[in-house]
Amino acid sequence: MRIGEVARSAGVSVRALRYYEEQGLLTSDRTPGGHREYAADAVGRVRFYQQLYAAGLPSRRIAELLPCIDTGTTTAEQRDMLDAERARLQGRIAELTDALARLDEIVAAAEARSA
Amino acid sequence: MRIGEVARSAGVSVRALRYYEEQGLLTSDRTPGGHREYAADAVGRVRFYQQLYAAGLPSRRIAELLPCIDTGTTTAEQRDMLDAERARLQGRIAELTDALARLDEIVAAAEARSA
DNA sequence: CTTGATTCTGACGTCCACGTCAGGTTCTAG
DNA sequence: CTAGAACCTGACGTGGACGTCAGAATCAAG
Numbered sequence: 001m002r003i004g005e006v007a008r009s010a011g012v013s014v015r016a017l018r019y020y021e022e023q024g025l026l027t028s029d030r031t032p033g034g035h036r037e038y039a040a041d042a043v044g045r046v047r048f049y050q051q052l053y054a055a056g057l058p059s060r061r062i063a064e065l066l067p068c069i070d071t072g073t074t075t076a077e078q079r080d081m082l083d084a085e086r087a088r089l090q091g092r093i094a095e096l097t098d099a100l101a102r103l104d105e106i107v108a109a110a111e112a113r114s115a
Numbered sequence: 116m117r118i119g120e121v122a123r124s125a126g127v128s129v130r131a132l133r134y135y136e137e138q139g140l141l142t143s144d145r146t147p148g149g150h151r152e153y154a155a156d157a158v159g160r161v162r163f164y165q166q167l168y169a170a171g172l173p174s175r176r177i178a179e180l181l182p183c184i185d186t187g188t189t190t191a192e193q194r195d196m197l198d199a200e201r202a203r204l205q206g207r208i209a210e211l212t213d214a215l216a217r218l219d220e221i222v223a224a225a226e227a228r229s230a
Numbered sequence: 231c232t233t234g235a236t237t238c239t240g241a242c243g244t245c246c247a248c249g250t251c252a253g254g255t256t257c258t259a260g
Numbered sequence: 261c262t263a264g265a266a267c268c269t270g271a272c273g274t275g276g277a278c279g280t281c282a283g284a285a286t287c288a289a290g
Binding site: 048051052054055065068069072079082083085086089090092093095096097098099100102103104106107109110111 | 163166167169170180183184187188189193194197198200201204205207208210211212213214215217218219221222224226
Binding site for chain 2: 247
């Protein structure tokens with residue numbers, strides 16, 4: 001697959017894909033002319049990265065987790081990091097849920113007035 | 116309350132409070148000498164803003180919502196925005212929950228290998 | 231072989247919530 | 261009255277994930 005197709009399939013920009021490669025998150029072969037050629041799993045990987053970005057993980061952390069994602073083996077340090085990220089994520093979900101509740105209060109109050 | 120006390124109570128920096136004022140999110144009186152003097156509800160407001168920031172709302176949007184938060188009245192446009200933000204938040208919570216599940220998969224796989 | 235679409239490599243620009251430094255003023259305790 | 265803490269206003273710096281533009285090369289179709 002070429003970069004444009006991967007971008008469209010994954011719903012990101014071409015620039016983003018080049019950026020991921022810069023950060024060591026995505027690899028590609030090259031055509032004789034130098035154009036990138038992606039393996040079939042590229043789209044899935046990119047979608048996964050987008051999830052992790054949305055979860056607040058920076059590229060650097062994702063890169064650190066890559067080996068254990070790909071090989072399934074982890075060092076104690078990586079397991080600690082995974083646990084920490086898990087905890088952080090759960091915290092964020094709680095925060096968002098709380099924020100949602102407060103927005104709901106506002107909506108409810110507004111509807112009460114307009115009704 | 117003076118700015119340092121508000122900052123400590125709310126768990127943010129002094130700089131952040133000045134920034135919120137710059138963005139029209141927070142008001143303050145001034146002492147004759149020009150120092151800021153905050154009302155009692157400032158801490159609560161700041162905590163709320165932090166929640167909304169954590170939820171991904173930029174200052175500009177918060178500022179747009181301020182009138183309906185404060186007065187309880189909303190225009191149709193504001194209600195639409197509130198609904199949109201609500202939906203966005205729910206979407207994000209779903210994303211994070213999903214990302215958490217994927218991290219869990221990795222942790223589980225790693226533990227299986229090490230066990 | 232030509233044309234138009236796609237891709238390439240730099241490299242600077244952007245947005246946002248502040249951090250940080252400079253240089254000066256105000257407040258408060260003793 | 262004085263020292264030190266706290267505060268003031270600019271204004272530039274920061275980090276992250278790209279956007280965007282320039283100028284050139286490659287690719288796929290006819």
